[in-house]
Amino acid sequence: MxxxxxxxxxQKIFSRSGTAVPKGFLAVYVGESQKKRYVVPVxxxxxxxxxxxxxxxxxxxxxxxxxxxxxxxxxxxxxxxVTSGLKGR
Numbered sequence: 745m746x747x748x749x750x751x752x753x754x755q756k757i758f759s760r761s762g763t764a765v766p767k768g769f770l771a772v773y774v775g776e777s778q779k780k781r782y783v784v785p786v787x788x789x790x791x792x793x794x795x796x797x798x799x800x801x802x803x804x805x806x807x808x809x810x811x812x813x814x815x816x817x818x819x820x821x822x823x824x825x826v827t828s829g830l831k832g833r
Contacts, residue, residue, distance in 0.1 A: 772814045774823045779815065784827060793826045 765771045765783055773779040788794040801816045816823060 770814065772816055774816045774818065775820050776817060780820060782823070788827065788830055791830050793829060797823065797826060 768786055769783045770786055770789075771781055771783050773781055789798075797816050797818060800818060801814065804817045
């Protein structure tokens with residue numbers, strides 16, 4: 745399976761940066777045409793809603809991710825809605 749918090753008010757957990765990824769987090773690229781980089785907690789990987797996003801990524805890209813990192817081909821607002829529901833998990 746491929747790999748992937750709420751941007752709204754969760755800036756401590758969510759980062760949109762090109763810098764190194766802290767331990768316990770992973771970088772993902774989100775978007776349909778233009779991709780944005782997000783850093784999310786690895787704990788999201790065990791959440792069913794996040795896994796659904798990962799399954800979509802796997803169907804579209806397999807294990808060949810053109811951005812050099814995990815790419816999730818969904819609208820950014822969908823990603824934010826899904827991950828905002830995972831606060832504190």
